[in-house]
Amino acid sequence: MDILLLSNLEIVIGTLLLICIGALFTVLNKKTNRIIFLQKIVSKLKKSFDSLDEQAKLIVKTDIELNKTQEELDKRLESLDSLQKASRLISTTLNEKEIFLHLDQSIITELGFEKNLTLIYDKKETLHCRVSLGFSKNDADFIVSNFSNEAEIIKILKSGETFCSVQISTQQRAAISQLFGLEQFILSPILTQNGMIGFVFIGNQSNTSPITEGDQELIAILANQIGQSLENARLFEEVYRSSQVLETKVQERTKQLSSALEEVQKINKAKSDFISAVSHELRTPLTSIKGYASILMAGKLGEIPEPVKERLNKVNKHSDNLVALINDLLDISRIESGRVEMNITQCQIKDLIENVHDLLTPQMKEKNIQWTTNINENLPEISVDGRQIERVFINLVSNAIKFTPQNGTISIKAHITNDIVELEVSDTGIGISDEDIARLFDEFYRVENKINQNVKGTGLGLALTKKIIEAHNGKIWITSKLNEGTTFHFTLQPSTQKDFNL
Structure with missing residues (x-):
């Protein structure tokens, strides 16, 4: 029993142990x-x-x-801002000295550098220091005097390239470092249209802040701006000096012209006075000659033979021609001196032209010349000396008759343009060359041609015509084609314009 209990107990304990172990x-x-x-x-x-x-x-x-x-x-x-400021300063001045004054230490420092030399060649290719920042005068002078020995570096600069200390050979870098006393540097040429005129040297004493590609670009831009500004300043100086020389020459020439004009005016006055005096002196005896010739031709001193009468007729005719010549000379002299007496009235252009037509119709019939007119019916009245304007028409139409062949045409036109009355006297004659047109209004000038050699004249009619038109504040000019005809154009003021140079 005890053994059985013990055995069961062992089993239980074993089971419990297994359970515990599990x-x-x-x-x-x-x-x-x-x-x-x-x-x-x-x-x-x-x-x-x-x-x-x-x-x-x-x-x-x-x-x-x-x-x-x-x-x-x-x-x-900051560097770009400094560059922009420097560029603005040097580009807005046209004085070469002021350009370099703007390149001060503050600009160089803001660009991130300590020292700068700006060297410029003169016309003799001699190098001069224009800006020295961070260098003593002795150092700058030493660099200027010895830089010409660096042929390889100068060759690179003249090619237009900007370079820094790390872009050249060790030997070249050592030579420049020794000359300028800097380990890090940038050299940039100053270029104009004529080539390199100098260069900018800029750099730092220490190696703490290495030079970058951006720094190199900034200095290249600065050097380029210096070159452009120097070129502009020199061009301005050249233009200014040229203008000063030109102004001096103009003043001298103006003075000479004024003196010459005064002399010409004196000569013209002397000529006018002489012509006036001589004309008066000639007109008196001519009047007597013409009077005596008329008396003799009338037979008041007895009968004279027919041959004598013919000679007296020639004397009378030549006397009339001389009197007309003298009157023309006197009128030109009076108009030039402002002593002419004009009777200004309100006139119709049409009436003046009809009077001239009636007067010269016989001469036109002799050559079977056709007369045509084209007159604007709305033309205003003009304030002129009717007798003098008729004289202008007579001179122009008479010339047209002389130089127009048989069965030719003479035309008169009148119209208004821009409130100015413009008149034209045209013919179908032999025409006038450009060379002769330029001198046609000169006193005593006559065109050399076959017809003119057979036509008598003094060369005063057109000169007087021009004087009369200009005295009425008008203008006169000519258009012509050889062998086709000539047109004389002249202008007159309407009656509302009453300011005459008489």
């Missing part, structure tokens, strides 16, 4: 799984933290780069 294994298994799960979570967290750390490092790096880029952009903007 439970323990179950618990251990759960904890193991939990540990594994936690390890996985820790591993994931570690990866996440590592990723975040990398991202944080990347963000910090990016931020540093952005800050650096921002600083570079700010620096570039």
Whole structure:
């Protein structure tokens, strides 16, 4: 019994142990799984933290780069602003000295540099320092006197290229660094249409801030602006000097012309006075000669032979011609001196033309010349000396009759243009060359042609005609074609215009 109980007890205890062991294994298994799960979570967290750390490092790096880029952009903007300011200053002056005065230390500093030399060649290819910033006078003079030895560098500059210290050979860089005393530098040629006239040297003493491609572009732009401004200033100076010389010459020539004009006026006055005096002196004896000839021809002193009478007729005719010539000379003299007496009245153009037609009809019939008129019916009255304007028509129509062949045509036209009365006397005669037209209104000038050689005249009629028209504030001109005909145009003011140069 006791043995049985003991055996059962062992079984129970064994069972309980198994249960406990199973439970323990179950618990251990759960904890193991939990540990594994936690390890996985820790591993994931570690990866996440590592990723975040990398991202944080990347963000910090990016931020540093952005800050650096921002600083570079700010620096570039400041440099561009400085360049724009410098360009505005030097481009708005036309004085060469002021251009270089605007290139001061503040501009160079704002561009990010410490030192600057601007060197310019003169007409003799001698180099001169026009701007020295950061260099002593002795240093600048030394550089100017020795730079001509750098043939290779000068060759590069003359090609129009801008270069910096890192773009040339070690030997060239060492030579320039030794000459200018700078490790970092930019050299840019100053160019005009005539080629290189100088260059800009700019740089820094230290290597803490290396020169960039952007810096090189800025200095190239600055050098180009200096070149354009210098060229504009020199062109302006040249134009100004030329204008001064021209003005001096104009003043001298004006003075000479004024003196010559005064002399011509004196000569014209002397000529007019002489013509007036001589004409008066000639007219008196001519009047007596004509009078005695008329008395003799009338037979008041007895009968005279027919041959003598013919000679007296010629004397009388030539006396009339001389009197007409003298009257023309006197009228020209009076008009030129302003002493002519004009009787200004209201006249109709049509009436004046009809009077001239009636007077000259016999001469036109001799050559079977046709007379035509085209007169605007709405023409206003004109305020003129009717006798003098008739004289103009007589001179022009008489000339037309002389130089128009048999069966030709003479036309008179009158119309109004822009409130001005314009008249035309046209013929179908031999015409006038351009060379003769230019001198046709000169006193005593006569066209050389076969007809003119057979036609007598003094060469005063057209000169007097021009004087009369101009005395009425009018104008007269000629259009003509050889072998086709000639037209004399002249203008007169309507009756509302009463300001005459008489």
